[in-house]
Amino acid sequence: MLTLFKNARILSMQNDKIIFGELLVKDNRIAYIGDKYVGKVDKTIDCEGNLLMPGFKNAHAHTAMVFARSASDDLVLYDWLTKVIFPMEAKFQDDDIYHLTKCGILEYLAGGITACADMYFHVPEIVKASEEMGMRNMIVATSLSEPVSLLRERYNTLNKKDSLISYCLGIHAEYTTPKERIIEIANLAKELKAPVALHIGESQNEVNGCVERYGMTPVKFLDSLHFFDYGGIAYHANFFSDEEIEICKKRNIKIVTCPASNAKLASGICPVSKYLENGLTIGVGTDGAGSNNSLDMFKEMYLVSALQKLSHMDAAKMDGFEVLKMATVGSAKILNLVDSDVLAVGKYADIIMIDLKNPSMQPLNNIAKNIVYAGSKDIVKMTMINGKILYYDHKFLINEDVDQIYKKAQEITERLRGE
């Protein structure tokens, strides 16, 4: 299948240049970018001057947690987790996570998100939902009850080449995982030569708790157990000491900032500028809809920049284009998606089209800055994943009944709330 996009502005994200030209997708990969393409094609899409760019990669999410959207607001973190979230999660049954994941993926498609890192339990249900919806998903293991042999098997079977699905080792967090389990996962990571992902350094309380338990801050404690010998992915990372930043550099621990969730739960502000100055890889995530409450990379990008400016009282901090790079290229590195980080020949066709005729995008002073500082899901005209257009002109082009997905999610949510 050959699909040609013509009359397109193209921001490859290899640099900040925008070219005007054509882009050809052959099956699931980009086959041509340049001036006029000469050759036969199966389908032509006239972009009418709109912008093609790589899709956003949501580097930290709990997709199925849409059930908790606006069910648990205006509470402190501990109450939010223990009084609302955990009791609702305890009522999961059958294929709840399968249906809820589908509901969350709809929001990704509508918001130009072409891949996510999904940390949740019931892995087979997430795999099924993602594959049926055409979503690229790096699933992050967190279950405490699953034996190491199962994690090993999943790691080996789900990390297949040219698949929408991949799998990353993980724990929920130091404070929710017994030390014996942390050591088990560290040993598995060493055996598989694999990085491990986790929530870490999210709140000052969490850091204080770890120091009380083990006499060390979380990154230092885990490193002492060889947890990060093959790298790591740190979600939130709001409170890392200078010593811990040095460990991140040494162990190739990548950072995912989730500013909306951290702001709303009053957890803290991730020192993104400092991490960048230290050469760390940074991606952007939404976290779950229970804390955020949306799965919207535009909101995250605005906050990444605005919170750095505000916390340093320096409006020159955190350039908007750097943030756009974090949400695309940086997040792709964290998801190990080197084949869909930028638009280039041979890369996966994980492409979005931005509607530059939306009033919030006019006039065109600086398109990249428009996207970061004035953008919203409203400007997403198309979302293509793996060469398939799954969303176009505010319509889902999937083999699913969208109303049924909403209905099912509503039913499940009401049951989890105990209604």
Ligand SMILES: [Zn+2]
């Ligand atoms: Zn999270």
